[in-house]
Amino acid sequence: MISSLNYFTTLVQEANNVPLFEAALAIAQDAYPALDLNAPQVTMDRFAYTLRQRMPAEASQIKKLQLLNQFFFKELGFSVNVNNYYDPDNSYLQCVINKRRGIPISLAIVYMELAQQIGLPIQGVSFPGHFLMKLSVTSGDIVIDPLNGISLTHEQLEERLEPYLRTSPLQSREKKVSLQPYLQGAHPHEILVRMLHNLKVVFMQSQQWQKLLTLQQRLLVLLPNDAIELRDRGAAYAHLDCPQAALDDIESYLMQRPHAEDAVTLREQSKELRKACKRLN
Known part of the structure; x- marks a missing residue:
């Protein structure tokens, strides 16, 4: 039988063809060795089927985005786990899907999988501090908060970025910082590394060394x-x-x-x- 680490390695080895949802889901095998990897995918397929049935034949990307937000956040009730933000289950996708609770990056991965199934090419954005998503349309990029589906303005993005800039306040006032480098679409490897780093912080702080070791093996697959x-x-x-x-x-x-x-x-x-x-x- 193939080990969970070898399975993960197989999924991510072709840099140009990484199934993000499947690879992210596979991370949960460390905590849930008996996890049925097919069950969460079946649930997502069912969600996508329901959404496609409601989709007008010639729906624009904006219309699809509106319908997806209504379905994902309002009807299904996906949201941030405010009561236990640092629970490792917030990074295990089958738990996120079952409980409808997660953190920005895990919610984004579930959201993007559903978007992909309805023909909406939404990308992850590894923004400092808070993972985001974006949809590129003719008029430009729509940057989306995975906690609620709200489209963020340029000013809101600048405000979120400001604490992470390594320039002094004087320099930041004198020199306008471009948002564009921070809004690039993230490669699946980058998203998986960020997801694993979230768990790494939890395991290091709680001194769960065996769990940390297992996680480090995955990180070194991505970052040899x-x-x-x-x-x-x-x-x-x-x-x-x-x-x-x-x-x-x-x-x-x-x-x-x-x-x-x-x-x-x-x-x-x-x-x-x-x-x-x-x-x-």
């Missing part, structure tokens, strides 16, 4: 040899008493970033890990 992800997988291995694996990852990180701020601390940790390896041998 990424220094930060190697370092963090090494941390998980260290907490799980796997000193050789931890040492390998930490040394790989130090080779890539010998002058990193945490290099001195990690070199000291490497010494302790070598001692632990010798004791095991």
Whole structure:
């Protein structure tokens, strides 16, 4: 039987043909090993069929967007999980579909899957702080908030971006920052990495090292040899008493970033890990 990690790897290996919904859904296999991957897709197909039945034959993209928003947010009741925002289930798509609750990126993935099935080419936008979506029409881009389907104005987007700009207030006033680089359509790999990073924060803060390790394996499928992800997988291995694996990852990180701020601390940790390896041998 193919492992869940190998299955995920198979889904994402062709960069130009990544089934985003299926790959995002597969992440949940770590927490729900017995998950029936077909059931959420059947539910989505049923949603799409219902929506297509209501769609006028020559519906414009704007009309489709209006009908989708009405169906998704009003009728189905999808919304943000305000009561338990950091619950890992908010990132597991079968839970999002069943409970109709999630966070911006998971709601967006479900929304975009439904949009795709009705012929609406909506893209994800990896906007700082809050994942967004966009629909490109003749008059320009419609930028959509996945929490409620509201179309955001230029001014609203600038306001949301301002806290994440790395310029001083004086510079930001003197030099107008273009929104365009922040509104590019996100590649499925980028969306999956962001989704996994949300879970990573939860698992690191709660010190769930086995879950973190499993998640780091997926991140390294998407970001092979990424220094930060190697370092963090090494941390998980260290907490799980796997000193050789931890040492390998930490040394790989130090080779890539010998002058990193945490290099001195990690070199000291490497010494302790070598001692632990010798004791095991």
